[in-house]
């Protein structure tokens with residue numbers, strides 16, 4: 641199948657997203673067009689590096705590019721300042737300078753860390769994304785949000801820093817554990833529920849082909865998500881308004897993820913957060929129960945969790961929600977689904993309704 645390309649139009653910071661099976665086998669040639677003159681540091685986690693690190697390394701070496709591979713332990717616990725500091729130290733000790741570039745080879749954790757590191761190493765060096773999880777291919781590799789977690793909450797340290805290019809090889813999804821694939825489907829469903837009702841219905845109709853990783857549906861599905869994200873980011877790169885819609889399900893989702901001690905994957909937490917906020921929309925009189933039921937049914941269809949586990953401390957959930965970046969002047973901000981494919985952003989939420997949803 642031929643590789644497809646989408647452009648993220650951000651003026652001088654515009655970049656291409658190449659999507660298709662076999663992109664990784666062409667990566668040496670593709671990277672030549674990314675405009676990075678010097679050495680490459682490939683940043684990956686231990687799991688992804690074991691699967692694909694040498695492929696990328698060899699492709700660069702074959703194309704006459706000097707490259708080194710740096711890894712850290714997989715998992716959200718690595719998404720912290722300590723990992724960034726350690727990687728920066730290793731780059732400096734290996735002689736990486738301002739002509740160098742980074743490659744994020746992995747899921748969203750690798751992408752967020754690498755983008756953040758690239759944005760601050762020697763006050764900024766270029767980087768490219770090679771996302772290998774579904775979640776990273778449909779969401780985190782596009783749009784330039786980078787960062788790490790604090791014990792106080794998710795993504796509390798970070799920058800907006802766009803990659804030079806995004807290279808999506810859909811074949812790498814063959815090795816992705818099922819749970820991680822389903823986590824990615826939560827962000828896919830997010831786009832349908834919040835932006836595109838037709839896409840939402842398509843996801844229901846194509847469920848069997850999607851979970852079977854049929855390229856005839858996987859490639860267009862990833863492409864459509866990237867198109868929607870690019871369109872939002874082009875209009876509101878630094879989230880002064882519209883971009884908040886990409887946070888649908890995240891106000892409660894991020895808190896659920898944090899209370900789980902990051903044991904719950906991000907996508908599962910977002911699924912729980914989307915169902916919770918759909919119920920909140922109904923209880924606030926902003927959405928019909930039919931809309932909430934359709935969202936919950938699609939999450940179920942993909943085997944995603946929808947209930948906040950009973951053992952999660954509700955006071956701790958509230959505390960993490962208050963620490964969210966979108967809270968302002970002590971008021972929580974929610975992205976409410978008012979109809980399929982349409983959301984409202986509001987800080988006017990009835991406390992009793994929120995209490996009922998969290999209960």
Ligand SMILES: NC(=O)c1ccc[n+]([C@@H]2O[C@H](COP(=O)([O-])OP(=O)(O)OC[C@H]3O[C@@H](n4cnc5c(N)ncnc54)[C@H](O)[C@@H]3O)[C@@H](O)[C@H]2O)c1
Pocket residue numbers: 685687688691714715716719746747748749750752772773774775776779780781782783784785786794795812813814815816817820823824905906907
């Ligand atoms: N920057 C953004 O816009 C943005 C958007 C959404 C999510 N995120 C962040 O992304 C992170 C979640 O990303 P994630 O779900 O990719 O998690 P992840 O990066 O931890 O990857 C999930 C697991 O899958 C493994 N893996 C990845 N690709 C693989 C492959 N092809 N084969 C086998 N194993 C593979 C990884 O080693 C890891 O163990 C969270 O930190 C979240 O906050 C950021």
Ligand SMILES: O=C(O)C(=O)C[C@@H](O)[C@H](O)[C@H](O)COP(=O)(O)O
Pocket residue numbers: 779783785794795827879883886887890965
């Ligand atoms: O790109 C965005 O904008 C998003 O909100 C995408 C989200 O899926 C993602 O989880 C993002 O990292 C959340 O950002 P945050 O600023 O709310 O922490």
Ligand SMILES: [Zn+2]
Pocket residue numbers: 779827890906910
């Ligand atoms: Zn997310």
